[in-house]
Amino acid sequence: MSPQALSSFIWSVADLLRGDYKQSEYGRVILPFTVLRRLDCVLEATKPKVLAEKASREKMGINPEPFLRRAAGNLGFYNDSELDLPKLLGDQDHIRQNLYAYVKAFSPEAADIFERFDFHAQVERLAKANLLYLVTEKFVGIDLHPATVDNASMGLVFEELIRKFAEISNETAGEHFTPREVIRLMVNLLFIEDDDVLTPGNAVVRTVYDPTAGTGGMLSVAGEHLLAHNPQARLTLYGQELNDESYAICKADMLIRGQDVGNIVAGNTLSDDGHAGRKFDYMLSNPPFGVEWKKVEKAVRQEHEQKGFAGRFGPGLPRVSDGSMLFLMHLLLIRPLCT
16 A cells, blocks of 8 residues: 555544544544554564563562663664553453553653643543544554555655645645655755765764754655665764654654654754754755744844854844744754864
């Protein structure tokens, strides 16, 4: 099934939500449940080993947490509940309590994803409308195992769902979604002069940064491109994203790819730089064009006046309507590792 067809199939969950949810609210349910099902499928193979390790270490009176991470392999996250989404369907009367217990059993970096989605509020609302079991059942029927849907395809599915949500909410889809063809062109241009990193066998390390990371599409494509040319090279991904839903999806994608999710920061890059003082080998971004920076004007002007050229905005500030220029200054003035 193509990513577009899969995203349309997932979006068909909206048929259950009609009447109880407005169209503009469908994504609040569909996006977090898609992420939950993906994580559920990704962890399926290592779940028995994680549970066995937990039982063994607790019996010895040892904190099991570091051993559970090791048992989960190179994923860097785990869930130590005996439950999973299919098992939740076996106890319809207690699905709400069991779903909470299951989500709570994720390691902290994964649990934060559902906090960003405000998942608790949606579970309560679905339970009140007698929809929680039906929605969970629908997602259990969607196969998102890595052997069926690889990371690249899953990224496309996430982006397509975000685009649908943006369109139905009358938001600007361009603020969330950059076509993969455009990203591939950008990534090709980014690496084209770096013979060392593209030459197979060279075990080089590079860093790449996106200050408007969205769902992580640019970072993911950069990693895939480099891996295809030189499997020995290592690319560490960094980013920052303002929108909580996009951030949650980006973080989930980075978790599954084995990246350090501490490198993906939530917040407004212009007013609260999540990677202050850090420099990068590569940077790429599709900043929101035509968006004003009035909401962060106080913080930006303060940095300009107090730090000058020691900060990001030394040369001066653009019109309040030109937020994209601020992002360009943020990237160019103090970010490059090499000139």
